[in-house]
Amino acid sequence: MPEILRVAVPVPLPQLFDYRAPRGVRVAPGCRVLVPFGPGRQVAVVVGSAAHSEVDPAKLKSVSAVLDTTPLLGEELLATLQWAARYYQHPLGAVLETALPVGLRQAKPLPFEGYRALALSADGRATSADTLRRGTRIRTLFERLAAGPLTYAALDVALPGWRDSAAALRQRGLIETVAVAASAEVAPCTAAPALNPAQAEAVSRIAAQLQRFQPWLLQGVTGSGKTEVYLGLIEHVVAAGRQALVLVPEIGLTPQTLRRFRDRFGNGVHALHSGLAEGERSRAWLAAARGEAQVILGTRSAVFAPLPRLGLIAVDEEHDASYKQQDGFRYHARDLAVVRARALGIPVVLGSATPSLESLANAASGRYEKLLLPLRAGSAQPPQLRVVDARRTRLSHGLGPELLTALRATLARGEQALIFRNRRGYAPVLLCHDCGWHADCERCAKPMTLHRQRGRLVCHHCEAERRVPVHCEECNSTNLMPQGQGTERLEEALGELFPDTALVRIDRETTRRRGALEALLDRLGPNQPGIYIGTQMLAKGHDLPNLTLVAILGVDEGLHSIDFRASERLGQLIVQVAGRAGRAHKPGTVLLQTHHPDHPLLARLLRGGYAALAEELLAERRAAELPPYAHLALLRAEAKEMAAVEEFLHACAAAAGAVEGVDLSGPIPAPMPLRAGLARAQLLLSALDRTRLQAALPGWLESWRQLPSARRVRWSLDVDPIDLY
Numbered sequence: 083m084p085e086i087l088r089v090a091v092p093v094p095l096p097q098l099f100d101y102r103a104p105r106g107v108r109v110a111p112g113c114r115v116l117v118p119f120g121p122g123r124q125v126a127v128v129v130g131s132a133a134h135s136e137v138d139p140a141k142l143k144s145v146s147a148v149l150d151t152t153p154l155l156g157e158e159l160l161a162t163l164q165w166a167a168r169y170y171q172h173p174l175g176a177v178l179e180t181a182l183p184v185g186l187r188q189a190k191p192l193p194f195e196g197y198r199a200l201a202l203s204a205d206g207r208a209t210s211a212d213t214l215r216r217g218t219r220i221r222t223l224f225e226r227l228a229a230g231p232l233t234y235a236a237l238d239v240a241l242p243g244w245r246d247s248a249a250a251l252r253q254r255g256l257i258e259t260v261a262v263a264a265s266a267e268v269a270p271c272t273a274a275p276a277l278n279p280a281q282a283e284a285v286s287r288i289a290a291q292l293q294r295f296q297p298w299l300l301q302g303v304t305g306s307g308k309t310e311v312y313l314g315l316i317e318h319v320v321a322a323g324r325q326a327l328v329l330v331p332e333i334g335l336t337p338q339t340l341r342r343f344r345d346r347f348g349n350g351v352h353a354l355h356s357g358l359a360e361g362e363r364s365r366a367w368l369a370a371a372r373g374e375a376q377v378i379l380g381t382r383s384a385v386f387a388p389l390p391r392l393g394l395i396a397v398d399e400e401h402d403a404s405y406k407q408q409d410g411f412r413y414h415a416r417d418l419a420v421v422r423a424r425a426l427g428i429p430v431v432l433g434s435a436t437p438s439l440e441s442l443a444n445a446a447s448g449r450y451e452k453l454l455l456p457l458r459a460g461s462a463q464p465p466q467l468r469v470v471d472a473r474r475t476r477l478s479h480g481l482g483p484e485l486l487t488a489l490r491a492t493l494a495r496g497e498q499a500l501i502f503r504n505r506r507g508y509a510p511v512l513l514c515h516d517c518g519w520h521a522d523c524e525r526c527a528k529p530m531t532l533h534r535q536r537g538r539l540v541c542h543h544c545e546a547e548r549r550v551p552v553h554c555e556e557c558n559s560t561n562l563m564p565q566g567q568g569t570e571r572l573e574e575a576l577g578e579l580f581p582d583t584a585l586v587r588i589d590r591e592t593t594r595r596r597g598a599l600e601a602l603l604d605r606l607g608p609n610q611p612g613i614y615i616g617t618q619m620l621a622k623g624h625d626l627p628n629l630t631l632v633a634i635l636g637v638d639e640g641l642h643s644i645d646f647r648a649s650e651r652l653g654q655l656i657v658q659v660a661g662r663a664g665r666a667h668k669p670g671t672v673l674l675q676t677h678h679p680d681h682p683l684l685a686r687l688l689r690g691g692y693a694a695l696a697e698e699l700l701a702e703r704r705a706a707e708l709p710p711y712a713h714l715a716l717l718r719a720e721a722k723e724m725a726a727v728e729e730f731l732h733a734c735a736a737a738a739g740a741v742e743g744v745d746l747s748g749p750i751p752a753p754m755p756l757r758a759g760l761a762r763a764q765l766l767l768s769a770l771d772r773t774r775l776q777a778a779l780p781g782w783l784e785s786w787r788q789l790p791s792a793r794r795v796r797w798s799l800d801v802d803p804i805d806l807y
């Protein structure tokens with residue numbers, strides 16, 4: 083009797099599909115197969131098998147080819163993916179599509195074996211380094227390559243910002259890209275520093291229980307050396323012959339971070355993130371699957387890395403919003419890390435100076451064990467945070483006198499300052515001074531941001547762009563004025579105020595090119611004075627030893643947000659940015675300039691720190707029956723006409739029917755009722771008991787899919803949304 087294979091096909095349909103297995107071949111779950119699907123063929127993953135199919139035998143098709151002899155996805159990973167598909171109500175085929183690197187979703191061999199590396203060309207080998215100017219980055223790169231080829235990954239670590247120099251050398255025909263085997267990688271190794279007592283205690287407590295599932299909340303103040311705790315634990319794990327998975331936020335996977343891990347574990351460390359070329363990604367993934375990778379250091383989707391000997395998961399900056407995927411398969415990598423750890427019976431360490439309220443509540447209820455690192459590592463002191471009242475002061479381009487005085491003093495001491503402003507561009511609004519008209523995005527009904535250097539108005543919600551108008555479109559006046567400060571304008575203003583000072587602006591504009599962030603972070607030497615101007619890109623992870631002053635601007639906008647997570651987010655952001663000051667030997671100062679110096683959030687943060695703020699916010703959430711004390715799902719819909727959106731959502735509400743313990747509210751307009759030309763509204767589902775919500779969702783979704791109005795809107799369900807926007 084022919085065996086039937088149930089396979090998940092990467093299409094947005096919830097069901098599995100049946101195919102005839104090839105005669106005499108056993109195909110295990112987790113193997114990839116090529117199957118005929120619609121007019122073409124698809125790479126699909128076998129999920130199970132059966133003796134019979136509901137499909138008419140005449141219509142049942144056969145698998146075209148079996149692509150793996152042993153499963154690419156192990157039992158645990160396949161089970162976790164199936165769990166995630168159910169929990170987030172997303173088709174399993176589409177879930178698998180997110181989990182597998184693009185290179186493995188195709189039925190062809192890997193495009194490129196080995197690692198990309200730079201090497202001197204024949205011309206380069208015939209050229210003396212003396213033909214290049216001494217002391218330049220170009221010469222340094224040339225000299226390094228004269229000693230032998232270096233992989234791109236090694237260059238990222240050894241010479242951040244090497245790509246510019248490489249382009250110059252390549253233009254002169256002195257270098258070329260070659261492929262090398264992994265063994266050609268440099269494997270520098272440094273010893274661990276002596277851990278301080280709190281770090282040592284954290285390592286020994288977790289290391290004593292590596293054989294069982296336990297989530298640990300590692301709450302360590304900024305600069306307390308959480309990374310050393312992960313590294314210390316990984317040593318135990320690797321010594322036991324097992325693998326470790328370390329997740330970092332999107333922006334946190336810098337060459338500096340990778341270098342710290344490679345310095346300790348050499349070639350066994352593989353990075354996995356979306357910035358990698360597809361070939362590199364597939365290779366790291368396969369190295370993990372084959373057990374060659376001892377440590378996978380990756381961003382969100384690395385939570386799906388196949389690790390047959392996984393012994394520990396660490397999630398750094400566990401509060402970070404980038405762990406939640408915001409489109410398609412809307413999973414939360416931190417939460418799935420805990421699910422995987424439970425399935426494998428291993429510890430998972432969630433680290434942060436500003437833990438999410440979810441994790442704090444889990445620690446309070448005893449589900450997570452909490453470990454504290456109350457002091458900064460080494461000799462560093464905690465930064466002093468002070469609120470500066472901006473009312474009735476003369477602001478020069480948004481900078482008050484007290485800030486400017488502090489800036490001058492910092493630079494005079496030869497130290498560095500960071501001006502934090504979470505707005506890129508020149509000014510958030512272009513306003514007509516005569517009639518009050520401002521340039522809005524027609525598709526979003528929100529002001530467009532002026533980008534002066536590019537000479538464009540840009541909508542930060544939909545990326546629409548247009549020329550900067552010369553006349554007011556209402557009254558024709560030419561009196562158009564930029565309102566407010568973005569990082570570009572601050573850079574200009576600071577350039578006028580401090581003409582002889584090095585300025586480094588770090589935001590999405592200045593870091594677009596690969597390697598640009600590293601080059602910028604490297605621009606100021608450790609003993610050089612200078613000013614960083616940056617958005618939240620500069621808030622996390624960076625360790626700049628000569629940075630002693632942090633000035634925080636523009637928090638007032640965040641104080642008035644309506645999202646229920648806004649206060650939590652703002653508190654985390656302030657503490658994280660503040661945490662960049664005084665991380666080495668020199669003490670740090672943080673000035674927070676605001677027009678609301680008495681705002682309760684700021685008062686609480688100043689008096690009791692993040693812990694006190696979090697405690698208060700948790701009490702508010704409990705009273706308001708909001709997460710983490712309730713569980714939400716958001717049904718979002720959008721269409722050209724609001725009428726279609728409302729018709730669909732009303733129909734959904736009616737079709738949902740009453741389920742005890744689950745509240746359904748709406749339709750309500752989205753916080754941005756118009757975006758990119760589409761009208762948007764939503765239904766909010768909430769329950770105090772997660773299992774009740776989970777039980778209601780599949781049936782509801784099924785009934786919503788059948789609605790005729792569902793075909794006239796774009797809609798999606800977000801389980802555990804992190805914003806309601």
Ligand SMILES: Nc1ncnc2c1ncn2[C@@H]1O[C@H](COP(=O)(O)OP(=O)(O)OP(=O)(O)O)[C@@H](O)[C@H]1O
Binds near residue numbers: 276304459665
């Ligand atoms: N035991 C130690 N002895 C000396 N220096 C240490 C020790 N542990 C960590 N450090 C140093 O202290 C600095 C901060 O450490 P690390 O980056 O791990 O902190 P963190 O807790 O991750 O900080 P943040 O959350 O602010 O990013 C680093 O420069 C690190 O090398």
Ligand SMILES: [Zn+2]
Binds near residue numbers: 525526527541542758
């Ligand atoms: Zn727009």
